[in-house]
Amino acid sequence: MGKGFDGARAADVVAELRETFRSGRTRSLQWRAAQLKAIARMIDENEADITAALYNDLAKPPTESILHEIALAKEACLFALKKLKRWMKPRKVSTSITTFPSSAKIVPEPFGVVLVISAWNFPFLLSIDPVIGAIAAGNTVVLKPSEVATATSSFIAKNLPHYVDNSCIRVVEGSIPEASALLEQKWDKIFYTGSARVGRIVMAAAVKHLTPLVLELGGKCPVLVDSNVDIKVAAKRIVVGKWGCNSGQACIAPDYIITTKAFAPKLVDALKITLEKFYGKDPLGSADLSRIVNSSHFTRLKNLLDEDKVSGTIVHGGQQDEKHLKIAPTLLLDVPSDASIMKEEIFGPLLPIITVDDLEHSFDVINSKPKPLAAYLFTKDHKLEKKFVKTVSAGGMLINDAILQFTNPHLPFGGVGESGMGSYHGRFSFDAFSHKKAVLSRCFLGEIPMRYPPYTPLKQKVLRGLIAGNVLPLLHALVVWPAHKKV
């Protein structure tokens, strides 16, 4: 797939999947569980190849590949397998006097044929994780991995078909032409992970068929650091959250730090010490740092650093190796707010630190920018923490750590505002790919004749009471009315 995959071919794929969906093949628990088990097996049997592909695409250290992609994807399978029966079960809900007697339930059902478009930074996880949700919910699915991570895309396209049911799950490789051909089709849901720019294009394409979407985008995730923290632990957590996560090329990586003027020197020192401890004196030579994904992103990051007002604010790092697409962990102090590095999502190993007099005043600054995917606060001050949670809006928040919220299947993962819409992980993945159908059952007892014309004031009175949930009007309707009216 890839060469000659045009609109007609995309239409064929969708038609085939729609036919399979109509046949009911994906509905049973057995089918869904079998696919999830197969994906888990694929991960187990190919760990070395997946790691190699990720290394090829990003020079991703094998440990990170396992921690952030392989193990998480496998856990997502196992979690879904464990909970699937419960998730699929209709949920009874209570009914009121207004519809007495009746019973009601909410029945989850798959949307149908869904499209998952993945990103390049965690190319394995961000492909497999949403697909797990789509399958768990009983849909057929087309996955388009990111063409920027070619080795991983290739791995998935070659291997996934050997494990899962190809009549229901397909992989389409390619770039803009193939993605456009896919986006022209009628989908029952589209799940996109990537940039806000392309997110707009995906949403505009979804308009034609009024397709609902999940958009997992990004933003500038701020990290506020108070002066009362355990600075060694805080520094380690910030560093691993930033550089230990694909060298800052992560949607939830700390983008910039805000701290007090008084505390900044201590924080900068702690970060420098930690960086050296983790990556040695020559970080460009460290095997524990991913490279920048390609030369276009390398140039983008280089330009952020080379901007006049920025280059003088580098307090650590800044070294670059263009041949190997590596940039050393770089700290910048008090970058002007109108510099590009403070306006765009950095998505790289550069960490600006902004200083303020009072940490609390920075909440307004954060709120004046587009809502980020994550916001972090390091503090022991409970009052500050409470105010932060109450005042600042972000996709998710983490106090005294970084990125971990991603690994918890009980927390919905997704953005708000410019950082996205919809969420997933764990049960939220199942919900993202399900329609919750309301089912109300009544019988022929308990007829309320005052619902019908000809209308009279008395009928209206009884109906008002009924809708308000009062018992007396119900009794009147069921007992008194039939007794003295010819029904």
Added chain:
Amino acid sequence: MTPCRVPIPLLAFPSRGELVPEPLGVVLIFASWNFPIGVSLEPLIGAIAAGNAIVLKPSELAPASSNFLANSVSKYLDSMLVKVVPGGPDVGQMLLDQKWDKIFFTGSSRVARTVMAAAAKHLTPVAVELGGKSPAIFDSLGSPRDRKVAVERIVGAKWVSCAGQACIGVDYVLVEEQFAPVLIDQLKATLEKFYPGLDCLSRIINEQHFQRLTNLIKDPSVAATIIHGGSLDSETLFIEPTILLDPPLDADIMNEEIFGPLLPIITLKKIEDSIEFIRARPKPLVIYAFTKDEKLKSRITAETSSGSLTFNDTMVQFACDELPFGGVGGSGFGQYHGKFSFDLFSHTKPVLRRSFLLDFTFRYPPWDAWKLPFMRSVYHFDYLALLLRVLGLKRR
């Protein structure tokens, strides 16, 4: 509004996780003309409950209701935060040019596309409550009393609901051909009982829709199937309750949402065929099914898809606040009513709190080989293995 705690694995101890609902910000609500007060206030209530600031644009096709809302809302609510902006499509477009934190739209698919396209520019999430052809499956019910109640409920969902101009009204009925005569007789009897004159029947909203409905039954092949009613008064915009028997399936009346007082009855060889009939068409906002056959009920539930599904009654699901209300596929997306309204207009923000105690060295670089087995134990929540490793009693 209370945050809700979520379980955190023991591994992350000490940690606390919760889901904190927060308002999205400034939201825009477009209301439709058929239940102009209800469809304005219901989403407004949800948006307010969730803590947002709101602009409500009522439909210009219902000007009296629109004016009522414009005058009353400012009198009773905080006009700094809840505003009503009446007007037509031009006003709607000006509003759409702004950046909103959520847009809630009730109306037709055509206009919904305009709304969603405008929302895409700002990545604004939308909820669209549309319509569709909501069928009523009419099985043989045995008892004449049950049949009478069932038909009254169908009439209630067709003509009593704004003369059929309701998104959850019955659009058409599916019945086994052998029972069609019984159904038709009962429908006629019920119509006579409910509408001795036409004064309890809503009129058509405007000339444009009147013309649209007239066109639906103008075609001779469709007109020939009218078995009751059919008269139209273009002066008063009233259309008599009209029943058609087996109009051509390729006619507009069987492909567009009727949204008016015309009721096609489609006959089938057996009632189970209704499932395939419905599946072959766009997903409706609601499916109604009148049956006592539990097997048929299970099949309908499992094999059809719709926003809602109601057995043995019509319209009342709208009043159940514990049930989500909204469409799927062609009938829309996003659900509201009750808590679902609150959730629709909220961002549910996960907040994870950690402490500085208990920091595992193996989660940090350098990525020495010995760290990986520890991390694997962590991921598998294999506390025993982790403990053994920490104590040095377990290697690979």
